[in-house]
Amino acid sequence: MGNFLSALADIFSNESLYRNAMIVAVVLLFAASGELVAEKAGTINISLEAMMLAGAYAAAVGQGRFGVWGGLLMAAAAGLVVSAVQANMSHRLAADQFVVGLVLNVLVLGIVGFLVGSNEPASHVVDRLKVPVLSDIPLVGPALFDQPWVLYLIYPVVPAIWFLLYRTRWGLEVRAIGEDPNASDVSGLSVNKLRRQTIYLTGMLCGVAGGYFLYARSGRFEDSLIGGRGYIAIAAVIFGGWTLKGSVAGCLIFGLVGSFVLTIPSLGYQAIDPAFLAMAPSVVTIAAMTIFAKRVRQPAALARPFIRGLK
Amino acid sequence: MSNLVETPHSDAEPLGERSKMASVSEVVTLYAICLFVALALAAVLVEFASDKGSWTTVYTVILDGAVRKPGRWGLTLGIAAPILLVGLGTIVSGRAGLVNIGQEGQLVIGAGVATYVGTRIGGPGPLALVVMLACGVVGGALWAGIAGALRFWRSVPEVLTTLLMGAIAANLVGWGLRNRFLLLAPPEGRANRNQVSESLATDRRIPRVEIFGNEFPLSIVLGIALAIIVWLVLGRTVVGFRLRMLGRNVRTAHRSGVNEKRYGIGAMLVSGGFAGLAGGVMLAGGDFGDYQLVANFGAGIGFAGLLAALVARQRALLLVFIAFLFAGLRTGSGFLRATGVSARIADVVQGTLVLAMLLPPAILYMRARRRVIAATSART
Amino acid sequence: MTSASDDRFVNGQFVNGMMGGERSSPPIVELIDITKRFGQIVACDRVSLTLHSGRIHGILGENGAGKSTLMKALIGLVLPDAGQIRLHGKAVQITDPIDASTHGIAMVHQHFSLVEALTVWENVALGDVGRLDHRHVRERVGEISEHYGLHINPDDRIADLSAGMRQRVEIIKCLRRDPQVLVFDEPTSVLSPSESEFLFAALRRVVQEDGKAVALVSHKLPEILSVTDEVTVMRDGRVVRAGKTAGTVASELARAMVGRDVVLRREHAAFGLVDPNDIAEAPKPTDAHGTTAASEAAAPVLRLVDLHLRGREGRALLAGLSLDVAGGEIVGVAGVEDNGQRTLGDVLSSLAELDSGRVEVNGVEVATGRAGAMGAAGIGVIPEDRHDSGCVLDFTVAENLFIADPDRVSRRGFMSVASMRQKAAELIRQFSIHCTGPDAPMWSLSGGNQQRVVMARELSHSPKVLVAAQPTHGLDVGAIEYMSDQLRIAAAAGVGVLLISTELEEILDLSDRIVVIFDGRIVGEMAKADVDVARLGLLMGGAGVARV
Secondary structure, X not given: OHHHHHHHHHHHOOHHHHHHHHHHHHHHHHHHHHHHHHHHXXXXXXXXXXXXXXXXXXXXXXXXXXXXXXXXXXXXXXXXXXXXXXXHHHHOOOOOHHHHHHHHHHHHHHHHHHHHHHOOOOOOOOOEEEOXXXXXXXXXXXXXXXXXXXXXXXXXXXXXHHHHHHHOHHHHHHHHHHHOHHHHHHOOOOHHHHHHHHHHHHHHHHHHHHHHHHHHOOOOOOOOOOOOHHHHHHHHHHHOOOOHHHHHHHHHHHHHHHHHXXXXXXXXXXXXXXXXXXXXXXXXXXXXXHHHHHHOOOXXXXXXXXOOOOO | OOOOOOOOOOOOOOOOOOOHHXXXXXXXXXXXHHHHHHHHHHHHXXXXXXXXXXXXXXXXXXXXXXXXXXXXXXXXXXXXXXHHHHHHHHHHHHHOXXXXXXXXXXXXHHHHXXXXXXXXXXXXXXXXXXXXXXXXXXXXXXXXXXXXHHHHHHOOOHHHHHHHHHHHHHHHHHHHOOOOOOOEOOOEOOEOOOOEEOOOOHHHOOOEEEEOOEEEEOHHHHHHHHHHHHHHHHXXXXXXXXXXXXXXXXXXXXXXXXXXXXXXXXXXXXXXXXXXXXXXXXXXXXXXXXOOOXXXXXXXXXXXXXXXXXXXXXXXXXXXXXXXXXXXXXXXXXXXXXHOOOOXXXXXXXXXXXXXXXXXXXXXXXXXXXXXXXXHHOOO | OOOOOOOOOOOOEOOOOXXXXXXXXXXXXXXXXXXXXXXXXXXXXXXXXXXXXXXXXXEEOOOOOOHHHHHHHHHOOOOXXXXXXXXXXXXXXXOOHHHHHHOOEEEEOOOOOOOOOOEHHHHHHOOOOOOOOHXXXXXXXXXXXXXXXXXXXXXXXXXXXXXXXXHHHHHHHHHHOOOOEEEXXXXXXXXXXXHHHHHHHHHHHHHHHHOOEEEEEEOOHHHHHHHOOEEEEEEOOEEEEEEXXXXXXXXXXXXXXXXXXXXXXXXXXXHOOOOHHHHHHOOOOEOOOOOEHHHHOOOEEEEEEEEEEEXXXXXXXXXXXXXXXXXXXXXXXXXXOOOOHHHHHHHHOOOOOOOEEEEEEOOEEOOOOOOOHHHHOOEEEEOOOHHHHHOOXXXXXXXXXXXXXXXXXXXXXXXXXXXXXXXXXXXXXXXXXXXXXXXXXXXXXXXXXXXXXXXXXXXXXXXXXXXXXXOOOOOOHHHHHHHHHHHHHHHHOOOEEEEEEXXXXXXXXXXXXXXXXXXXXEEEEEEHHHOOHHHHXXXXXXXXXXXX
């Protein structure tokens, strides 16, 4: 028992645990903030994986020609393209949004895999940028302020999403259609158009998420790069009760669990089969949703397609 | 009955009977167009991205690999069997209104349990085979049942739980394959085995038949038989009726005596059971390796089954053909390596096909509903 | 079919204390030859109408006459196929509600356009354009609320407001943009009598003080007669009568509405008429020997004992509701919307589980919330929203008829399609359900026919109790008559009928005994012979009852 406790202490006092946790948390957060807006509008987009993967691939290809910023822009564009398919098939043509999302995941994986097979993009890792003073805070300082500089992009994004949702007219309309699309329609709002717009936003943010992850991690593109994190981002939104604060908390927690997979073996604890570490994020996610699902209030019209005249 | 005065519009004209021929041809055209667009998109991708093969070669090669070359359609049948089984399970849960997307996980758990049982129990071959498959069914069923329980007792959306449990399943089985006491095969000579199980003894493999030079396991026969049963149960029995009711309108169903917990969890169990059976059949059928469990055993069959069910619009009999089609894509793409085109193109074709197949029903549904909504809202 | 604007001011003398003397009332909106088709059905056929400033214009017609479609065209929810809309003499195109409001036309909807989860000011701001300035919106809400005496707090959540208060928010939402034309679509269906009075007083103020034009869409004759300055009657999509309200009588309007001579007593529920004398004299359903079923039955067939149920957000939906229904009697539960009626219906449909209390059928307790238990115990329900819990739209008529007892058409678990079709055909004939056959999808039937299917199914189980919640909502006169007849027949056969309705006229027409529901419990009761409409109104509004 003593060994176990001291092992725990060892793990949790290790800087790199938090560093890795933050890196994973941020990719989740880019995706989750977009999906939060989309779910507030009443949609669920399983295709976050596809958007992120497309973004990562575009970033890998783009940075060779246009540098990192260019790569990120291309990533956003790629995510936007995927999200356009999701948005228009589900909220213009009334195809089932779960099915479309799922298929997109497989389709984009296939397309990207196919393209990589033909010409593999070069890799590129982004430098770390260390913020003085703040990064000296014990334990979490380096995690927050001594990271690849692309990570810092999340810091303005989160408050911007908050402002968008709660202080602008667009945000008010988005929230209205997620609660009562019929009343909103009668009040003159264009329900499906707004829904599509939120999904486009999600697409761009997820694209950036993919690009960011590529640059922050290994720089080398593999089609397993996203590895299911798109689904965990959705879970974070649910876990957070469809609030921004909750989603941030969810992403941090899931990021921490995700980083166990990397950190624990590297610290020398080989006793645990890596399979269990790999499982941990999924198990924690399910456990979290089980505990919290009944207590949270979802947007009333979540996952219900809107066709005027149909209840 | 008191005298009823029929005011002119008190009963709307029942929806006009459009000529049946007209609407059937409209549906067929719509599908044909979407199909064409899907294949065209994939063709464009090949032309654009690969300098090694033109789209005509790709499609010819796939066709060869799927059915034309000797022995191939037998292989395709063998691959179609588990796809069909998974698809049937998806139809059951789908008709009940549930979104099960964890078939890969349920399949692999089923295969894992079947391997464990199949490599350990004694007894006459055929009996062992049946027991083994039954255990696979139970394994898959329970795996899906957990998600069902979470959905109905804790309101956790099953779309996420089935998916996440799929990831867990893959890891669990991987772990099982690293441990002798579970699934790992005993060392061969002096070298340790790496993540493979023992092969099944010859007497507990699914019998294979040969017709016109094509060899395939009887699992496809089982699949077709089960497809007919599912079709009958869903369409003609009281249980199926109640299940479909649940899938369409939970409140009306509840009012009418359908206990959604019982029917819903039951549907999930059946769905997982089919996937588990598919896993067992993949193991004992012989078309997926050498009758042994290996890492990444699922090979995307679970997903293919899910997609096949969607393309088949939740119709069991149609699923038989769609499963064959998807299997054909897989076996066909096996031949692609020789041409230098990445086998991934098969995934792409599969994906675009599914997307394209989603469009016609969506369009038709919207049009039909619009007509009716217009008719009924005209009455105010 | 011509515009009814010509004979306005010959002796501008109106009855009921309305505008006396001549006053210049320029037309604000002219609808000219508006035509709208939905598929083969012509909802509006060359309809013309003029709305003048300073006047309340009533648009009367039964359900299905086309009045709502006409107003939807005015507000931009529907685009007319032909015809013209003129604003102050200039032709305009109205493409959507926001466009309509820029033209100064606003509508207070029948079933509100408010988002429950948001606050009053957020709802009022919805549909605006431009930057969101919450301070400005809040101020505006306060101003309007003061000016018209509406007493609404901008920061209240809609979910916490009663139906009457919500309507006021709707009105503020309209008035905020300072429209010139206000359209009210069946506004009193959710109001108690005193709230209706209040509303009409507010309308008067709006029209007289600010010179706006008001269009009042209704199917209730008394309202139209007492409130409007001019009235247009529509039938089958056409205007059949137009003119000043003063000097018209109910029977003329009724005849115009229905197209034939009308025996008002039979139809007064459909027209919203309430004549206490008529009520007391209405014949009770009797069997061949002239005895009423009610007079024979002693023990109640349905007993509701102290029902309590709290909703998701802690709100008490049922707060000690107790009620008995005897076999053969029709008990009418009157009340304003949202006082527990829906919850009561849900409990009796097995869709809600009680926190405490008992439901007994013939003395035997029935488990609440358990799937199908109420139906099995003999309680048939015609629900308020048939699409929600009354039927499965995607199933066929035959399947819907046997949705609760498929065993009746099956053997050993296998359903017999032939048997189902045959039995369904019988029921279709018996209840005159208008459809293409037993295999017609439910969604292809009209509202009235769908209601017949639900009725047929429930009655075919020979229930001991029949609960009818808003059974004639949205139906035309013929269908209303039919439903009312069916309820009387059921009662005559010994079924205990519980009629839950927000239409007081319907309750008064059909019930043997009337109770009032308020705040989740029964607050008053009276027999038909002793009915006191004024007192009913007070009880419905909660007067004299301590809030729980």
